[in-house]
Amino acid sequence: EVQLVQSGGGLVRPGESVRLSCGASGFTFRNHYMHWVRQSPGKGLEWISFISNSGNQKIYAGSLKGRFTISRDNANNSLFLEITGLRGEDTGVYYCARRLSGPFGLDVWGQGTTVIVS
């Protein structure tokens, strides 16, 4: 079964850092670009970042540059997102997602992991 299983997150204090993980299975992880998307409570989806299949290219949303770092470990089929200097507005559900090969679409999503900054 193709799936992404997320871990990390939880209750963190303002100013602290958190590292979110996303484990892939059921597909060839190293062939896919990967994305992180978040959703604040009761709000819509907000794109955070993507990383190329090799990890050589990393792009971030303009409004979020500086505190977010995306990375991946193809040997262990894992994707990561580190957030530093956490703020209250970072509270929300964070999703990892797989990009289709070729056309653009995020076709496989993790279950989401909640980060509460308080």
Added chain:
Amino acid sequence: QSALTQPASLSGSPGQSITISCSGTTRDDHGYNYVSWYQQRPGQAPQLILYDVNSRPSGVSSRFSGSNSGDTASLTISGLQAEDEADYYCASYTTDNLFFGGGTRLIVL
């Protein structure tokens, strides 16, 4: 470019067709429009229902279709069913950015 514009909510009765608009989409340097649509039910992760404006992933009902005109994309759901009640998000991708619409809550009466 900022977030794409969608109606906040729409409603329809079972069997009807509804269309959700998404304005503000952009094309890449080759003129290609990478528009995708996602369905999100309460408490669940989003699910891809359309990509490349009007292509459906395997397993997605043919009742979902898409179109694009200028900078506005549209999602049409025909033969509305109770299970279609959800939030719907459009997304527009360029080389170094991905923008989501604000989301449309679809209520099936």
